Amino acid sequence: MIASTTAPLNAVVPLRIGPVVVDPPVLQAPMAGYTNYAFRQVVREFGGAGLLATEMIAARSATWLETHRGEHPDRLWGVREEPRPLAVQMWDNDPENLAQVGRRLAKDFQVSVVDLNFGCPVRQVTVKAHSGSWLLRDPARVGEIVRRVVEACDGVPVTAKIRLGCAETCQTAVEVAQRIEEAGASCLTVHGRVAAQFFSGHADWEAITAVKRSVSRLPIVGNGDIDSAETAVARLRESGVDGVMIARESLSKPWIFAQTAALLRGEPKPPDPSLAEQYELVLHHYDLVCQRFGTERGTLLMRKFACSYAQGLPGAREFRGRVSRVLSQAEFLEVMRTSFPSQAPPLSCQENTK
Template sequence: MATTTIPTSARDTELPRPLAKPFYIGPLLVDPPILQAPMAGFTNYAFRQIVREFGGAGLLATEMVNARGFVWMDEHEAEHPDRLWGVAAEPRPLAVQIWDNEPETLAKVGARLATEYQVSVVDINFGCPVRQVTQKAHSGSYLLRFPDRMGEIIERVVKACAPTPVTAKIRLGCSRDRINAIDVAQVVEGAGAAALTVHGRTAADMFSGEADWDLISAIKPHLKRIPLIGNGDLDSAAKVVAAFERYDVDGVMIARAALNKPWLYAQAAAAVRGEPIPADPTLAEQRELMIHHFELVRERFGDEKASVLMRKYACCYAQGRPGARDFRKHVATIKSPAAFYAVVENYFPV
């Protein structure tokens, strides 16, 4: 199957003025029309706070929350999942993504998020391709083969969360020979969802190959009322502008590229407004940003756990920088704040 990818030839500083406009998810205005993707293990409160400080994301999202685990913790009077760290008090708008395959469980958790946490959007994950979610839990992208089940889930969650809007995130299908995104999109809309996000790969693709934006765009004529958000391979302001110019989408969602460039949302937002694009922070500023990230994690988890957690975040910051391999080798062993600061001082480029 031919795949159309977003060109990288245009220089960010020479981007034409685009036509991207804010859009609504139910009553919520998403402005700018650029969303921060939920990413398990990464988009916690610390990451969201850093993105918020740079600006540019019209809607931020948590990591995906296991609905069944949330219910178990609730019933056993345990602390709610770490993936809800900061949600109750942080600024809005904010989406929380949940996953499971039981309509009742998802509806129960959605209702709690809408009422107790007062989140802006409840998003249902039908796109995660990892084995633990699909094969072991029969959730995420596994459910793409059962659109009727997806419709039942969405209807129950929409009813439980009202008036908080409910959205869905999907992939193109289970595999390249089983692409059913248009049929699934119509089910999602018919069940009452307020928006649809489509990642331009199939579940079988995982994260390999290139996202097919032609197939994402082909969904739009089949939606009557809800916005379509495209996701996949957006790693520069130029690509974001190209997505809006070339494809029939209302919004875009930036994911993995922002893990080592959390300022990308601000750059993309400036580009879609036709404004000068902010320069990347200097390496010295990026080092200070990484330390700021560590302090946010440390406040929540304490010295030892934060040091271990920071290993993967620090590796993201180093990606593509001079000496990244040597830095990753040393940061992978840190067990204390002192060790972290020493590795940053000695091995992170400036």
């Protein structure tokens, strides 16, 4: 059942990840290829996310971190300067590599939270590198990794993100969560699917609740299929988790965190931005991307973000077809001007109504 949206939710308290207060306990999920500085900036401007996260970085690039002191790779764009709290996520299967990069992120980059990925289902990470969700079949190794990284980060909280297991027949989340708790992690996010599902089916929130019940002090953040502010509030209230994390829906609605935060304060949900405001938002996002990557690369990168923003809007199909082929700034702006879903009805309709 969906919770009432106007009653104050006294039961919802900020999430504590070590010394970091996550208020409200609504987190922006890490998404490779998407949650870069520009996207995080947009989320931050709307407000409402208690903790933001980067894309995952490969800890094998530890060598790169050592040899390129002072340089920022694309995936750490903005990380040094931007406001806190901010979590940086990394993946690998080697405790020493992860400890080395974790220490660097904690000390030199002064991130608020170092997050470990044990949920990625992508072949390149699992089959090829025996990392991400591959490690869910080996709870002892997950525990060993967490312990090493906690030691290395020396007081900066370490968190982990998992799925329910590798496959339906290998649901290890409860055992993995217990190992993660024993190893000294400060929070665990559980995506309610097994890796073999990728994104099919539904997130199993009862299984997330079971993980929550299996640990004693480790805060648990639930994740999966939150598609509105109302759903976020309902999951938070009904599943017993300490926080909720939103991924895909925020790509088309980065204001979902602000709406959720308002509901949690017992206030009415702010309306979605108007189409004119959404148009301006896409241009603002494009500007941030181009400032970093230049207009040529920035335009190519912006195609997928523009497609996400159009999701669910009238005329989205035509817009996506066009914007996903743009090659230059001029083309991007032309497609925005002529086919981004607009509030004004097309001219022919206006004429017909006269």
